[in-house]
Amino acid sequence: MASSVTVLRTVREVREWRGDAGDVGLVPTMGALHGGHRRLVERAAADGVAIASIFVNPTQFAPNEDYRAYPRSEEADLALLADAGCAAAFIPGVEEMYRPGEDMRVVPGDIASRLEGAARPGHFAGVCTVVAKLFGMVRPARTYFSHKDFQQLRVVQTMVRDLALWIRVVPFEIVREPDGLAMSSRNAYLTPDERRRAVALSRGLFAARDEWARGTRDAATLRATVRGIASDAGTPEYVSIADPVTLRELEGRAERAVVSLACRVGRARLIDNVLLGMSLDELARL
């Protein structure tokens, strides 16, 4: 039996709900919640009092991206949050998050320069700014991020360290559909045929993981394996074998790696990755 979720729409309401004493865990989301979000919230609720934010953040979308089209489903989201044991949902309007003309930004450096940062200029400044604001508004003790958006996780970890925010960033596994496709709100854009093709992305990554397990460490070999299989879904924007800490591209022998890709499948731009030679616990301790 699901309990109800307290819906907070203003910073004032968050502060009143939050009080001084609480020790809460924040799951920042853009809504359109799926099983991956559910698992994050369940983990946050297991650790203490969970609050999820739902905010489609305009500053992290470029003008040519899918800000307007991004799926919004508040009623279903609230039902999922209640069922997952979430105590509160912070659902601000754009004008509650950003005053008119607000133009201060938290701008990440080198960690955001490659991969998604290169493909989406300004994206991570928007992410850092809204996440810093959410941290300021909610003051969580812990925050939960899936490594599905691996670079986002690393950028947030870097921001938390560099701005000396007293928040523990908890990295969480990627939750997948039974056939391997990483859960994503943008999967809703896929037609049935595109959905069938999209599984090639995770198959390519899993093939690299299997090669790694068999001892392959050469970055070029791993990259070629992923590209060969993932191309059945479409032409990847990039296939990357990068250091999981710096996100710099690896050449030659890898000791640890995040193998990641981005690929447009129909209307959806999908990303996915596997982490090799490094555990989420090690990642959490960075």
Add this chain to the structure above:
Amino acid sequence: MASSVTVLRTVREVREWRGDAGDVGLVPTMGALHGGHRRLVERAAADGVAIASIFVNPTQFAPNEDYRAYPRSEEADLALLADAGCAAAFIPGVEEMYRPGEDMRVVPGDIASRLEGAARPGHFAGVCTVVAKLFGMVRPARTYFSHKDFQQLRVVQTMVRDLALWIRVVPFEIVREPDGLAMSSRNAYLTPDERRRAVALSRGLFAARDEWARGTRDAATLRATVRGIASDAGTPEYVSIADPVTLRELEGRAERAVVSLACRVGRARLIDNVLLGMSLDELARL
């Protein structure tokens, strides 16, 4: 009889000193403390537990500026802080504040684009970044800034609002030498002759304040008054009549204004201002 100041040199020491319970007031400084700093600390100590930080922040200096030459006087600073009732001094080294290669920045927007921001590109990104870091490290309930660096005060106020930091920014008056010169660590650069000439800066500002008191509201008139007198100290880089909230330059009739200037006098680049038609209490409530 002055009590002693607890000297903290690492973030770990600050956190241990700070604990969870405290409700402290932070006075960020670059050291070379003078009577203006003393008054800020006395105010912070009157409000609760005062901590001052002393850190000459490299990221707010351009390569051609006086980072290396900036006066450093830790022993005298600690004596002043003790005498002013300061409980602790946070004096980190550069490598304690910034890890190697750290390049994330808090970048202010329009509020930082004119005046000092135009004269010193990147300056306010450096200020915001280090102040955000200090806020993260110390977690003060209150922080104290003189309006001597008026734009800095407004930039910090804007950052605190936009990043939803739960910190009260307390604006404080400009403390002046008996002849009117605003106290500044950079006054130490002045030769006796330059010191005598420098008083023309505050005389120009006071003349505008007197005109305002007599009913003058025309921005161009006020600007000409300041420039006419202040030029005895040197050629001002700028003389500005700006809105104290937006810092946009005013033309025609002013309802409220910050009259500010920057002027190089010998080796010293000096700034000063007067606030007209607006009280510090009103400024504090922005």
